[in-house]
Amino acid sequence: MRVSFATLLLVALLPTPLSNVYAAEPADPVTAAVNAPDRSPADRERDTRDHPVDVLQFFGVTPGMTVADLFAGGGYYSELVGRVVGGNGKVYLYNNAAYQGFAGDALKERIASGRLVNVTVLNAEVGALGIPAASVDMVLMVMSYHDLYYKSEDWAVAPAALFHDVSAMLKPGGVLAIVDHAATAGSGSTSAQTLHRIDEAFARADIESRGFKFTGSIDVLRSPADDHTKTVFDPAIQGHTDRFVYRFVKATPTPP
Numbered sequence: 735m736r737v738s739f740a741t742l743l744l745v746a747l748l749p750t751p752l753s754n755v756y757a758a759e760p761a762d763p764v765t766a767a768v769n770a771p772d773r774s775p776a777d778r779e780r781d782t783r784d785h786p787v788d789v790l791q792f793f794g795v796t797p798g799m800t801v802a803d804l805f806a807g808g809g810y811y812s813e814l815v816g817r818v819v820g821g822n823g824k825v826y827l828y829n830n831a832a833y834q835g836f837a838g839d840a841l842k843e844r845i846a847s848g849r850l851v852n853v854t855v856l857n858a859e860v861g862a863l864g865i866p867a868a869s870v871d872m873v874l875m876v877m878s879y880h881d882l883y884y885k886s887e888d889w890a891v892a893p894a895a896l897f898h899d900v901s902a903m904l905k906p907g908g909v910l911a912i913v914d915h916a917a918t919a920g921s922g923s924t925s926a927q928t929l930h931r932i933d934e935a936f937a938r939a940d941i942e943s944r945g946f947k948f949t950g951s952i953d954v955l956r957s958p959a960d961d962h963t964k965t966v967f968d969p970a971i972q973g974h975t976d977r978f979v980y981r982f983v984k985a986t987p988t989p990p
Contacts, residue, residue, distance in 0.1 A: 762791075763796065763797055763817075763818045763820070764786075764787055764790045764791050764795060764814075764818055765787055766817075767790075767814050767815075767817035767818045768781060768786055768787050768814065770817060772849060773813075773849070774843075774844075774847070774849075777810055777813070780810060780973075783973050783974065784810075784955070785954045785955065786811070786814055788952065788954040789913065789952075789954065789955070789979060790814065790815065790818065792950075792952045792954075792979065792981065793872065793874070793909060793911040793981055794872070794909060794981075795815055795818050795819070795872065796818070796819075797818065797819055797820045797822065797823060798819060798820065798822040798823045799818075799819045799823045799871040799872060800819070800823060800824045800825075800826075800869060800870050800871050800872075801815050801819060801823070801824070801825045801826070801870065801871060801872045801873075801874060802825075802826040802828060802865060802870050802872070802873045802874065802903060803815060803825060803826065803827055803828060803874045803876075804828050804873060804874065804875050804878060804896075804900070805828065805829060805830070805833045805875065805878035805881065806827045806828055806829055806833075806837075806874075806876075807829065807833060807836055807837045807840070807841070807878075808837045808838070808840030808841045808844060809827050809837070809840070809841050809844045809845075809850065809853070811874060811876055812825050812827040812850065812853050813844060813849050813850055813851075813853070815874065816850060816851050816852040816853040817851060817852075819852055820852065821852060823852055824852060824853075824854065825852055825853045825854065826853075826854050826856045826863075826865060826870075827841075827850070827853050827854065827855045827856060828856045828857075828858070828863065829841075829856075829857055830857070830858065830859050830860065830891070831857075831859065831888075832888055832889045833878075834857055860891050860892075860895050860896050860899055861895055861898075861899065863899055863903070865899075865903045866903070867902050867903065868902075868903070868904070868905050868906070869903060869905070870903040870904050870905065870908060871904075871905060871908055871909065872904075872908060872909040872910075872911055873900050873903065873904060873908070873909070873910050873911065874911045875910070875911065875912050875913070875914075876913045876914075877913060877914055877915060877966075877977075878914075879912050879914045879932060879937060880914050880915065880923075880925075880926040880930055880931060880932035880937075881926070881930075882896055882926075883923035883926035883927070883932065884926045884927055884930065885927065893940070893944075897941075897944040897945075901944070901945055901984060904984045905984070906984060907983055907984060908983065908984045909981060909982070909983055909984075910941065910946050910981075910982040910983070910984065911980075911981055911982075912937065912941070912978075912979070912980040912981075912982070913955065913977055913978070913979050913980075914931075914932050914934075914937065914977060914978060915929075915930060915931040915932065915966045915975045915976070915977055916931060916932075916933075916934050916960075916962060916975070916976045916977060916978050917929065917931035917932050917933045917934075917962055918933065918962045918963070919933060919934075919935065920933065920935075921933045921936075922936045923936055923940075925962075928965070929962075929963075929964065929965045929966065930965060930966045930967070931962065931966060931975075934978040934980070937978070937980065938980060941980075941982055942982070945984065945985050946982035946983065946984055946985060947982060947983050947984075947985050948980065948981075948982055949981045949982060949983055950980075950981050951978060951979055951980050951981065952979050953979075954979065955976075955977035955978070955979055956976055956977070956978075957974050957975060957976040957977070958976070959971075959974070960974065960975050960976035962976065
């Protein structure tokens with residue numbers, strides 16, 4: 735059968751089937767991690783409040799990274815980040831003794847489920863983390879920075895000691911990713927003790943004073959209904975607090 739030149743030209747000009755186009759486009763690793771079918775119903779419910787796709791994309795989590803999730807609690811973010819960084823990356827799910835108690839059954843279930851891929855569970859006290867120097871691309875602190883300014887009989891972490899560890903483990907230019915509950919403007923660190931909140935202007939100035947450069951924020955976790963006067967555990971606001979999302983990078987020292 736002879737095929738005319740016109741027929742061949744028509745075939746060449748036909749659009750590529752959409753199925754082939756979509757198959758050739760790799761899925762965004764953060765979106766793929768959040769949409770993984772084996773994630774728990776509880777985590778999916780939390781997604782509606784925490785918007786992890788927006789948060790992790792803003793922070794810049796990508797395959798191959800080494801990430802330290804400090805005071806990770808039950809490991810919600812550690813699981814997601816472990817999926818994103820993949821087999822060439824690594825996540826440290828870090829809790830001290832107090833946070834291990836706080837994590838409770840949630841972390842035990844997550845470990846038993848086998849969903850913690852590319853994640854190393856690290857239980858230690860500040861100053862004895864054992865993470866190699868300049869080996870971490872990102873340090874993640876979600877709703878835990880304010881705890882540096884909270885004191886109780888079973889909890890006391892000195893901010894200077896914690897930031898010494900953070901600075902030591904991060905590579906130059908590494909990211910410090912902060913999510914926390916906003917306190918009343920001008921309240922400094924005082925609300926950490928009573929409400930488990932922190933003044934975001936205080937947080938920015940404090941972190942910048944420790945050798946980090948502020949590189950931006952997003953408003954995806956803002957909640958205008960939160961008036962900043964209730965403890966974050968108040969049923970009226972729990973899970974729906976007004977939260978700030980700040981990104982910093984470790985500053986490169988100026989050569990002498």
